[in-house]
Amino acid sequence: xxDYTEKVMEHFLAPKNAGEIESPDAVGExxxxxxxDALKLTLKLDENERILDAxxxxxxxxxxxxxxxxxxxxxxxxxxxxxxxxxxxxxxxxLGGLPEEKMHCSVxxxxxxxxxxxxxxxxxxxxxxxxxxxHTEGRIVCKCFGVTDxxxxxxxxxxxxxxxxxxxxxxxxxxxxxxxxxxxxEILREVLGESAIKIGAPETDVQKPKxxxxxxxxxxxxxxxxxxxxxxxxxxxxxxxxxxDIDRTEVxxxxxxxxxxxxxxxxxxxxxxxxxxxxxxxxxxxxxxxxDEQ
Amino acid sequence: xxxxxxxxxxATTRVADEVVDAMMPFFxxxxxxxxxxxxxxxxxxxxxxxxxxxxxxxxxxxxxxxxFTACGTEGDNTAIHSAFKSQPYKKHAxxxxxxxPAVMSLFKEYEKHGYQVTWLDVDGEGRLDLNALKASxxxxxxxxSTMWANNETGVVFPVEEIADIAKxxxxxxxxxxxxAVGKTEIDLSKLPxxxxxxxxxxxxxxKGVGALYVRxxxxxxxxxxxxxxxxxxRSGTENIASIVGLGKALTLFHPKxxxxxxxxxxxxxxxxxxxxxxxxxxxxxxxxxLDNTTNISFKHVEGEAILMLMSQLGICAxxxxxxxxxxxxxxxxxxxxxxxxxxxxxxxxxxxxRYTTEAEINRVIEAMxxxxxxxxxLSPFHD
Numbered sequence: 001x002x003d004y005t006e007k008v009m010e011h012f013l014a015p016k017n018a019g020e021i022e023s024p025d026a027v028g029e030x031x032x033x034x035x036x037d038a039l040k041l042t043l044k045l046d047e048n049e050r051i052l053d054a055x056x057x058x059x060x061x062x063x064x065x066x067x068x069x070x071x072x073x074x075x076x077x078x079x080x081x082x083x084x085x086x087x088x089x090x091x092x093x094x095l096g097g098l099p100e101e102k103m104h105c106s107v108x109x110x111x112x113x114x115x116x117x118x119x120x121x122x123x124x125x126x127x128x129x130x131x132x133x134x135h136t137e138g139r140i141v142c143k144c145f146g147v148t149d150x151x152x153x154x155x156x157x158x159x160x161x162x163x164x165x166x167x168x169x170x171x172x173x174x175x176x177x178x179x180x181x182x183x184x185x186e187i188l189r190e191v192l193g194e195s196a197i198k199i200g201a202p203e204t205d206v207q208k209p210k211x212x213x214x215x216x217x218x219x220x221x222x223x224x225x226x227x228x229x230x231x232x233x234x235x236x237x238x239x240x241x242x243x244x245d246i247d248r249t250e251v252x253x254x255x256x257x258x259x260x261x262x263x264x265x266x267x268x269x270x271x272x273x274x275x276x277x278x279x280x281x282x283x284x285x286x287x288x289x290x291x292d293e294q
Numbered sequence: 295x296x297x298x299x300x301x302x303x304x305a306t307t308r309v310a311d312e313v314v315d316a317m318m319p320f321f322x323x324x325x326x327x328x329x330x331x332x333x334x335x336x337x338x339x340x341x342x343x344x345x346x347x348x349x350x351x352x353x354x355x356x357x358x359x360x361x362f363t364a365c366g367t368e369g370d371n372t373a374i375h376s377a378f379k380s381q382p383y384k385k386h387a388x389x390x391x392x393x394x395p396a397v398m399s400l401f402k403e404y405e406k407h408g409y410q411v412t413w414l415d416v417d418g419e420g421r422l423d424l425n426a427l428k429a430s431x432x433x434x435x436x437x438x439s440t441m442w443a444n445n446e447t448g449v450v451f452p453v454e455e456i457a458d459i460a461k462x463x464x465x466x467x468x469x470x471x472x473x474a475v476g477k478t479e480i481d482l483s484k485l486p487x488x489x490x491x492x493x494x495x496x497x498x499x500x501k502g503v504g505a506l507y508v509r510x511x512x513x514x515x516x517x518x519x520x521x522x523x524x525x526x527x528r529s530g531t532e533n534i535a536s537i538v539g540l541g542k543a544l545t546l547f548h549p550k551x552x553x554x555x556x557x558x559x560x561x562x563x564x565x566x567x568x569x570x571x572x573x574x575x576x577x578x579x580x581x582x583x584l585d586n587t588t589n590i591s592f593k594h595v596e597g598e599a600i601l602m603l604m605s606q607l608g609i610c611a612x613x614x615x616x617x618x619x620x621x622x623x624x625x626x627x628x629x630x631x632x633x634x635x636x637x638x639x640x641x642x643x644x645x646x647x648r649y650t651t652e653a654e655i656n657r658v659i660e661a662m663x664x665x666x667x668x669x670x671x672l673s674p675f676h677d
Contacts, residue, residue, distance in 0.1 A: 057674035061598035061617035175622035
């Protein structure tokens, strides 16, 4: 049994703005019956693109219906530009929170809104599809649920997702046959790789030198960056790093604790240690991991 | 909660009052350990023996063919491990696509370790093709494993015929009978199965107890290693109170009186819902089912939402929808049967017991049509 908030139950049992607007100005349709949830959002706008009325029809569970209902309340009275700022987080928060596994319901609400805005903006163009489907943007990653890389990246950034499981809960991608989970991990690496650097690096005083380095300088700098930038980061996640050897630009390290045994430690190694060292010390640096003998 | 209408008896059942009464002394004055040398503990062993003979008698088995377990999952796991470990040169098994996770997940685990598993299809009504079963038997087949009756649809497999096929080919046969015991006649003196599993909480005994039948002479490798309990076949101090409850629960079944009554109520519910609610369908073979189960799909609405509205009225049932299962896919059973997505997400399983009354069924018949039409009004797929 799901632990739904009172607010979710309220919107599920007495949904606001259920139905469909006749001759709407904007229509957003997402999901499908095969996926197990779908939402059709219809909007009526005034001449200033302000949302006069919003109605929804939803096929799905209690939280999908509640998310749709609260979405219409959130956007009524807003201009399209203002409405475009509404995130899935706000939808979930307006419901007093959703179970993690149900966060995709709030994402569906946000996507329907985006699709509706897109359909309205493209209406003037002769080649525009009558009902713009959001999922046509980007490359399909999850074939079971038709989720694109764009949707996944968006969800990772907006909700600060860190694991494949998070992505499944928020977008459903990877939650059926599971074949695309490797690809989702890649996307996570791609997106988080950037932010990982941002978290670790700029907050420190270690500055990248301008002149070419001597061997000794490079070694000292590598030691400093590992000790002051990289190690605190790994320790915070329950792991540790030991600098084993430095042979010109080849750095040998050993990972311990959570890092050493973690299946994604390749990611930690390649995308984090190496990128930080390249950025802070020398772009030529390659990192090699010495595995603990067990 | 007052006024609960409990139609979810394939999930778990109410413990019978007589069972609770039989169990109580083992929480209070009879707290001894049956393994003890003193009379105080030893007397408890008498009740253990009695429960074992009650289970054996119910199944048409011998008492020493019964091993008490903690749950259906343990029984299934023990049987499958036994078949593989006792025949290390045989690395193949045959099962079906509609098994309970207690069986399915274990075979998937074995597949990761070099074993091969044939997953038999079922037809649109959930039935097995016995020719396909025969054709998939190989010289290295260690085991055939099927359920007796399906938990979601109630569809019953032809276990007698499967047992004969297995025996003729010298292959071990394991039956997950968790849903069948207490709902259909079982006589292991006539059925040449090697392992059969049951679970207490499905038959008005408490949760946390089950039994595994191992035919005399069938290979056995214990899962739990430790003391001498259950003749070393299942170590660990016996869960006496629950074991006594399980034995007692089995003495309370009166299939000849109860089964027709339960079937009549089930049919009344099923016929009324299918007639009153347009775009609804029955899942599973109508004439090859447990008497207590019906699985009905409502087109264009989602099962969890249906359950939540039913729950508001105190009506308890289950759904094969993706959301209700906690996964993102609808029930593997309905998918194996080829139930279209438009129906699979909106499936509701009603499972009755001998405690179900006609008044309750009437209330459910009254409650369901407005619930479905209310959700259909919200559905973008429904006109």
